[in-house]
Amino acid sequence: MDNKHKYQNFITEIPSTAVDIYRMLPEGTRCEVIFNELSMSPSPSREHQKVLIKLTALLFDYLTVNPIGELFSAPFDVYFEKQQSVVQPDLFVVLNEQCDIIKKNGVHGVPELIIEIVSTNRAYDTQKKRALYESAGVKEYFIIDPENKKVILLSMNSGMYEQTYDEAGILKSAILGCHLSF
Secondary structure, X not given: OOHHHHOOOOOOOOOOOHHHHXXXXXXXXXXXXXXXXXXXXXXXXXXXXXXXXXXXXXXXXHHHHOOXXXXXXXXXXXXXXXXXXXXXXXXXXXXXXXXXXXXXOEEEOOOOEEEXXXXXXXXXXXXXXXXXXXXXXXXEEEEEEOOOOEEEEEEEEOOEEEEEEEEEOEEEEOOOOEEEEO
């Protein structure tokens, strides 16, 4: 290797935020930034993956027949600039009227609907991400327990979340106008 390329991977500017550090990490690094704090993530469990695959198929089929938005799954970045946050929700939908927030490197803005399947660190999804999504104004935030398929829906009401749904194995979305059993 010649000296010209010997130092090409060195940092030329000191990052000032956790989002800046996040952008410097190698593709595929399992981490997120919430309120300017970098958090590493373990690989999901088998049950988590089974629920994710089933919901992905159901939502993909639903949105193919009812093309009101675009479905995304992790790992795909969602940037909440005001909250100094970058997350990779398990599933989320960007409605057609919001399509301008979809960029090549991720979504820069607030999706209307986000689904998180809880991991071994339950507080991360039920508290930390909840606070982020509420602060950003995500209208429907679904939290799903992969062990018992319990679905909790938090809906935005006057700038705060209100639990409006709690049932096992059924995802009901007012935004999408669907009832999906899994």
